Amino acid sequence: MTACAIEPTAENEDDPTPPTGCAITVDGCYAARLAADGDSLFPERWTLDGPEPYAVPLPGNQPEEPGTEVQPMSDGRVLIRRLTDGRHVFALLYPTGPGTGELPLGAVECPDPGSRLRLLPPAPGGDKAYALAVGRRSSAVWLVAGGAFGPEQLAEIPGRCSGGVWLDRAGRILALDREVGGRTKTVVVDLERGGEVSPLLQIAADSEDRLLLADPDSGLLLISSDAPSPGQARLGWGVLGSTLPVRFPESLRVADCTVTPFAVQPGQMLMPESCAVALRVDGPVSSWLGLWRPSERRVRHLPGPEGWLAGAGVFTRDGVLQLPYASRVVACGVARVEAGAGPEVHETPPEEPADPAPSEPVVTRPVSLQEALLHGRMATR
Numbered sequence: 001m002t003a004c005a006i007e008p009t010a011e012n013e014d015d016p017t018p019p020t021g022c023a024i025t026v027d028g029c030y031a032a033r034l035a036a037d038g039d040s041l042f043p044e045r046w047t048l049d050g051p052e053p054y055a056v057p058l059p060g061n062q063p064e065e066p067g068t069e070v071q072p073m074s075d076g077r078v079l080i081r082r083l084t085d086g087r088h089v090f091a092l093l094y095p096t097g098p099g100t101g102e103l104p105l106g107a108v109e110c111p112d113p114g115s116r117l118r119l120l121p122p123a124p125g126g127d128k129a130y131a132l133a134v135g136r137r138s139s140a141v142w143l144v145a146g147g148a149f150g151p152e153q154l155a156e157i158p159g160r161c162s163g164g165v166w167l168d169r170a171g172r173i174l175a176l177d178r179e180v181g182g183r184t185k186t187v188v189v190d191l192e193r194g195g196e197v198s199p200l201l202q203i204a205a206d207s208e209d210r211l212l213l214a215d216p217d218s219g220l221l222l223i224s225s226d227a228p229s230p231g232q233a234r235l236g237w238g239v240l241g242s243t244l245p246v247r248f249p250e251s252l253r254v255a256d257c258t259v260t261p262f263a264v265q266p267g268q269m270l271m272p273e274s275c276a277v278a279l280r281v282d283g284p285v286s287s288w289l290g291l292w293r294p295s296e297r298r299v300r301h302l303p304g305p306e307g308w309l310a311g312a313g314v315f316t317r318d319g320v321l322q323l324p325y326a327s328r329v330v331a332c333g334v335a336r337v338e339a340g341a342g343p344e345v346h347e348t349p350p351e352e353p354a355d356p357a358p359s360e361p362v363v364t365r366p367v368s369l370q371e372a373l374l375h376g377r378m379a380t381r
């Protein structure tokens with residue numbers, strides 16, 4: 001058992017990236033979720049890379065609590081985090097004939113009930129898993145699966161952190177949204193250099209800037225910031241290593257709706273504007289799917305499959321979006337949507353006017369995103 005060396009804090013209700021209820025490995029081979037049997041919850045692993053998807057239930061000796069988290073690993077096992085008497089207990093689950101095998105990994109102890117710890121998004125490679133513990137004045141990154149001796153604290157970052165986006169394919173560079181002095185900016189944590197922290201995203205000194213999603217192949221970044229409209233977060237995009245500032249397309253603004261990116265097409269080396277991006281659009285009475293590319297000036301609004309585990313999905317390299325769903329008819333299904341085709345849903349907002357061309361010249365000297373945002377002029381497009 002390892003002590004949680006952070007100061008306790010209340011739950012961070014404003015974390016913009018709560019768990020969706022279904023996690024998918026970066027390579028798209030496995031998914032895991034808490035499934036329901038009446039009022040009881042149990043872990044379930046989905047295999048997605050075969051001819052047909054199928055689910056394997058992994059029930060324990062008793063039903064799981066609603067706050068339990070699960071995450072698939074690349075070898076088909078499922079990591080589970082349970083909160084027990086102030087301790088976050090981790091184990092790996094796997095099928096053993098008619099039952100469920102369980103390999104204990106240890107625990108992170110946070111004695112105060114106000115402490116907060118959650119799993120970070122699945123890491124590239126899939127053989128390790130990480131968690132973020134948030135305190136009143138500092139946050140800690142923990143290696144909770146894949147280490148040699150149980151949970152291990154890798155980094156402690158001043159400030160309260162949220163989010164969590166991987167910026168490389170090696171699972172070394174992690175971006176976190178850090179709140180310090182009442183403002184949130186994105187920082188980079190190098191997990192192989194003792195948790196070394198450096199700034200990444202700052203659009204304006206008094207803006208709230210968060211990194212929502214990144215594609216390591218193309219460098220495409222999806223960003224939330226209130227810099228264009230103080231007090232109102234807008235969705236924008238930038239490119240890691242580019243001199244161009246972040247852009248905030250009008251097409252990504254949907255009246256009375258929340259738009260959240262959840263998947264980016266991989267494999268588009270040096271072609272960020274051609275990457276397809278999947279969006280979850282939450283309206284007053286329903287949720288649906290949006291598809292968009294930075295090079296396009298509109299969002300295609302599509303209905304999600306019945307029973308879609310909303311906010312969960314993964315792109316193939318050739319632009320096919322795979323959406324897991326579970327309905328009364330299909331217990332384990334994957335809907336496939338071509339990024340370049342499909343009918344629009346009737347509940348769409350009116351088509352946006354064409355965005356004006358950017359007024360500043362294109363600068364080709366490559367610099368870091370941080371420098372581009374700090375010294376470049378913010379533009380909308």
